[in-house]
Amino acid sequence: MEKQVVIIGAGASGLVACKYALNIGLSPIVFEAEDGIGGVWSRTLESTRLQNTKNIFQFSDFPWPPSITDTYPTHTQVMEYFESYAQHFNLFPCIKFNSRVIGVDYVGVSDEEMESWALWGGTGKPFGSQAKWHVKVQDTKNCSIQVYHAEFVVLCVGQFSGLPNIPGFLPNQGPEVFKGKVMHSEDFSALDNLTAAELIKTKRVTIVGSHKTAADIAAECAKANGVKYPCTMIKRNAHWFLPSDNLSGLVLGFLYFNRFSEFMVHKPGETFLLSFVATMLSPLRWGVSKLIETYLRWNLPLKKYGMVPKFSFLEDFSSCQIAMLPDKFYDRVEEGSIIIKNSHNLSFCEEGLIIDGENRPIETDVVIFATGFKGDEKLRNIFESPVFKNNIMGSPTATVSLYRQIIHPRIPRLAIIGYNENFSNLGRSEIKSVWLSHLLDGKLELPSIRDMEKEANMWADHIKQVTGRYFRRACISNSSIWYSDQLCKDMGYNPRRKKGLLADLFIPYAPTDYADLTSK
Secondary structure (H helix, E strand, O other): OOOOEEEEOOOHHHHHHHHHHHHOOOOOEEEOOOOOOOHHHHHOOOOOEOOOOOOOOOEOOEOOOOOOOOOOOEHHHHHHHHHHHHHHOOOHHHEEOOEEEEEEEEEOOOHHHHHHOOEHHHOOOOOOOOOEEEEEEEEOOOOOEEEEEEOEEEEOOOOOOOOEOOOOOOOOOOHHHOOOEEEEHHHHHHOOHHHHHHHHOOOOEEEEOOOHHHHHHHHHHHHHHOOOOOEEEEEOOOOOEEOOOHHHHHHHHHHHOOHHHHHOOOOOOOOHHHHHHHHHOHHHHHHHHHHHHHHHHHHOOOOOOOOOOOOOHHHHHHOOOOEEOOOOHHHHHHHOOEEEEEOOOEEEOOOEEEEOOOOOOEEOOEEEEOOOEOHHHHHHHOEOOHHHHHHHOOOOOOOOOOEOOOEOOOOOOEEEOOOOEOOOHHHHHHHHHHHHHHHHOOOOOOOEHHHHHHHHHHHHHHHHHHHHHHHHHOEOHHHHHHHHHHHHHHHOOOOOOOOOHHHHHHOOOOHHHHHHHHOO
16 A cells, blocks of 8 residues: 655755655655745745754754854855755655645544544554545645645644734724835745845834844844834843854753753653752752843843843743844944834834834834744644644644644644754754654554543643743743653663763753664
């Protein structure tokens, strides 16, 4: 029986999923809505750099070329790295570009029968069912629709694209009353360089948002227009930003990306001993967070510009809210080419925006919402079955609950790669793809649906507890090594990836530590 695998998305996660499917002799089809690979990186500002160091963001068996000497590679360098990877492992023949998947449906088995299953997919196996996934694909050039059949589907659609999160407004207080231009950051980032430059040139631009993308766009506008046409950045909450220098990378690496750092936090499924150790080390955990906060307050003019976060560095790290500052960001704030304002409420008028504490509207020509995405809704909407939609996200307070952060126990023969967030997304997507290849190759046994749900819910509860109001980002940054340990054990590998106890405890973990997994 043909084992047809469909992968949706050709970003970083889709590329590694494709590579490891090929490694076990499968012939996957990758559907990509755009005309090139790269996913969210293909719709990123040219000036954007990596938020983590290149040794953390790399493929385990395909190092950055020696010519890339920057600690934080640029957008162009990242895209060239992806292209080289896809060329080296001959992935391009598998990819169908300009092919947008508009729906998937599992056909051939009733909802009632699936509900009665004790094992995932009825048998616990990835292949062998008479049922098939029907994948509805739209050609983005001519809008024609074709339905493909597959035994297994891998969703690599990510959280940060496709369905923008735009704030709601009361009647006559929204963008419809504004005489200028309003757009989301994704639309702005997708513009070619010349068009984007023309859009903001000699324009009064206002950015709504307070995170990485907002800061990047503000820096881009300030660089183009200077103090004559300053860019206004309206924030609701401040977050901890790190300077994009070598020291910041070392700080994160040695204080948060090693095994010892995870001894200081509670982890899902930990033993009593590990729980006791985490409790005893909690003062040290608090001290490390305060040390970094003190350094950032000293090094950056946070208080002067109202950019001191209300939450600790540890809280922001645990919810994946830490970001790297664009080059010379606060220099531009100091000179007046970037103006930062705080407001919990805003509305539109003909001239611009009305915000808290201002007697007059902020007069502006262009408003750009850097307010994120509805990644969970995008994931939910890809399913045609109401049952599967409800399984993915049944209520506004529910998380996307996945076994091993890869498989939903109640959705057969489908995996999700690249949805959970952490500070080494590429490395985690790769080890997930290795784990998935073991499953597809029959080398890995899944537990019962009940046990899968128990494990998935345990992790979901942990994520909600440590990430608080940002639980929908499904961040596992403070337990990423612990998570990788579980995958290694599933596959029969030693989770201790470094030589020597001290190295394993204190040297930061990186994707290359898992390289020998990918070669077996």
